[in-house]
Each structure stands twice: as structure tokens, then as C-alpha cells.
Amino acid sequence: xxxxxxxxxxxxxxxxxxxxxxxxxxxxxxxxxxxxxxxxxxxxxxxxxxxxxxxxxxxxxxxxxxxxx
Numbered sequence: 001x002x003x004x005x006x007x008x009x010x011x012x013x014x015x016x017x018x019x020x021x022x023x024x025x026x027x028x029x030x031x032x033x034x035x036x037x038x039x040x041x042x043x044x045x046x047x048x049x050x051x052x053x054x055x056x057x058x059x060x061x062x063x064x065x066x067x068x069x
Contacts, residue, residue, distance in 0.1 A: 013061035020058055023051050 009015055030044045
């Protein structure tokens with residue numbers, strides 16, 4: 001059993017988690033720009049759907065990681 005693999009960037013679960021958190025940060029900034037650029041509402045919706053898909057993959061990697069121990 002490898003100790004600490006959860007926190008290494010070699011682990012796909014950690015990578016998808018960090019990418020997801022980065023995208024969520026962008027997602028939270030977008031509403032403040034809606035008044036200036038209304039077309040960003042579509043980007044906000046599409047990005048939100050993509051983030052949910054990414055977190056489904058993230059959950060699958062987490063399950064796989066958990067079952068490997």
C-alpha cells in the first residue's frame with residue numbers, strides 16, 4: 001500500500017479535483033460579468049454542466065481509489 005498517494009498529482013482523483021475547483025472558481029466569477037456581457041450566461045450554464053460531468057468522473061476515480069486499498 002502506498003502512503004500519501006491521494007495528495008500526489010499522479011493520482012487522477014487529485015487532478016480532477018483540482019481542475020474542478022479551478023473551474024468552480026471561474027464559475028463564481030462569471031455572474032459578476034453578466035451586466036457587461038449577457039452572452040456569458042450561456043457560458044455559465046455550459047461550464048456548470050461540464051463541471052458536473054467532471055465531478056462524476058472525479059467520483060469514479062475516488063471510488064476506484066478507495067476500492068484499491
